[in-house]
Amino acid sequence: MSFDTLGLSADILRAVEEQGYREPTPVQRQAIPVVLEGRDLMASAQTGTGKTAGFTLPLLQKLSANSGAIKGRRPVRALILTPTRELAAQVGDNVLDYSKYLSLRSLVVFGGVSINPQMMKLRGGVDILIATPGRLLDLEHQNAVDLSKIEILVLDEADRMLDMGFIHDIRRVLAKLPAKRQNLLFSATFSDDIRALAEKLLHNPAQIEVARRNTASEQVTQHVHFVDKKRKRELLSYLIGRDNWRQVLVFTRTKHGANHLAEQLNKDGITAAAIHGNKSQGARTRALADFKANTIRVLVATDIAARGLDIEELPHVVNYELPNVPEDYVHRIGRTGRAAATGEALSLVCVDEHKLLRDIERLLKREIPRIAEAGFDPDPSIKAEPIINGRQARGGHGTREGNGGRGSQGAARSSGNRDGSGRSDRPRTARQGGRPQGESAAPGNGQPRRSRPPRRKPAGNA
Known part of the structure; x- marks a missing residue:
């Protein structure tokens, strides 16, 4: 099967071909037709199997098909949420590559850089917004982004978002979206928590599971x-x-x-x-x-x-x-x-x-x-010592990374860390309580963060 059998436009196919892709991967073959039909989707595949193109290609197809009907300033019509800044930047690059010949605008927003340029670009109109949860809520709080026109919502690496304690932010975002929309949930693995989220988020979804849960690539x-x-x-x-x-x-x-x-x-x-x-x-x-x-x-x-x-x-x-x-x-x-x-x-x-x-x-x-390499055999007389996990290290020097797994959620959620650097994109309030550990820095413009009062640096953050 080739990409031109999936119902994608000539402009998208041209961009895909220029990226060197000739045949869709299994997750792309299954996901693209489902998304084009307008159905909700719950998809799982091993990392590196092309999940991003599985949702970006049909998303671009759907948005470009009726973009001419949009009058005035472009509203945000598609929202892609990712857990980390690296992933947001990567998805943003893919969207730019695949939309090269389309009249669609996209923007990536995350913490760790100045919020002002992001606000300015949003004022100019954006069709597709790729965001980490913390910075998205900051922008919404400042009335810089309107989420009421969202047609398609994508949760990418949803399991990682839950592991990093973003469930409360996700719920806040969902509350600001229109009730009628298409929902796509993509993840490398499906935990029980993910399935519980899918039951509340998705309506009669198609399900795709390309590989057995938690399997490593055979390559x-x-x-x-x-x-x-x-x-x-x-x-x-x-x-x-x-x-x-x-x-x-x-x-x-x-x-x-x-x-x-x-x-x-x-x-x-x-x-x-x-x-x-x-x-x-x-x-x-x-x-x-x-x-x-x-x-x-x-x-x-x-x-x-x-x-x-x-x-x-x-x-x-x-x-x-x-x-x-x-x-x-x-x-x-x-x-x-x-x-x-x-x-x-x-x-x-x-x-x-x-x-x-x-x-x-x-x-x-x-x-x-x-x-085994000769000369590096372990000494059998050495006894095992306990490995201190993120929770136990909270009272220590703060160098232990939050591991992002379910076992560290308690420490992550109480760390007050929104951007993976021990600092928050906005101050905490009594109502908000502790902020989840989360968005890690990604390539950006290196602009300084806004000044804020000094605060105790939490341990166990990424």
């Missing part, structure tokens, strides 16, 4: 290497140098750990940079751009980057530390093996992490193959 080769915690960095540097790995995405659990590892790798002669919520917008933009351009070999990231980073043909992902939540393992290694590409995922596991490994293998319903 990713997975391995585990048992090694002592204190020798992980030595082993990683050795493998990168010996095998001449040129582009490696490495995951740690904490921001402090990401910074430290990047510093150590640079001392080893391996160019590396860290990306996490405490990095400035400019630093994160530069690090990601340098990594994509192969100027640096290693990008060390926290789970803030497990979704929303789309790096073409990324060959290697390394779990320097296993995630506290098994589902996050699937999303981490999903950064490689995307589309038709293959990739390798290596997990460096110390004795402290054996239980985390068992939880991951239970989720995958199989054992991950083991490999």
Whole structure:
């Protein structure tokens, strides 16, 4: 099957072809006709399988079909909500690419940058708004955006939004939308919480589940290497140098750990940079751009980057530390093996992490193959030590990342963090209570945030 059999316009097909896509993926083949019919949709597929085009292409088709009937300033007709800034920026880029030959305007809004330019662009009229929940509510609160004309609502990575504590913001957004609209819920996984949300949000939806829940891509080769915690960095540097790995995405659990590892790798002669919520917008933009351009070999990231980073043909992902939540393992290694590409995922596991490994293998319903490098065998006399999770670290130095999983929701929701940096896009009120942990920084213009009174920095934020 080709894209031209799906009922898309010639202008959209031309843009898709220029992006190098010839055949739709399974989720696209199933989702596009359903969306064009106007039905609500609940769709699940593995990360990297083309979910974004599955909703953006038919959305563009529907909006462009009757755009000529719009008189005066363009109202926002389609709203795409995403949990993180990286994902919002990625979706926004895709919308721009696919709407290249259409007379539609789109805008991406998220926190961490000045709100004023976003307000100015909204005044000029926007057809498609891609937003993170916190900044969208800020704009609505300032009467900068009118949500009463929304025709299509998309919740992208809905499971991540719930995991990050955005359910209250989502409900506030839904209350401001017209009752009659088309609803599309896309997610990498479907938890029971997601299904409960879908029952309230969707009306007689079509359901698509391309892959079994919480499965890793078969295009990713997975391995585990048992090694002592204190020798992980030595082993990683050795493998990168010996095998001449040129582009490696490495995951740690904490921001402090990401910074430290990047510093150590640079001392080893391996160019590396860290990306996490405490990095400035400019630093994160530069690090990601340098990594994509192969100027640096290693990008060390926290789970803030497990979704929303789309790096073409990324060959290697390394779990320097296993995630506290098994589902996050699937999303981490999903950064490689995307589309038709293959990739390798290596997990460096110390004795402290054996239980985390068992939880991951239970989720995958199989054992991950083991490999061993001579000279790096773990010391059997070393005893396991407990791994402090996000809740327990709240009274500590605040370097532990919120892992975005269901087990961390309590800590996330009480952190007061709207943008993943320990700061809120707007002050809290007694009525609002604690703000959810959430939107992580993405490439942007690096403009400074509005000034605000100093406040205690919460622990456990991404």
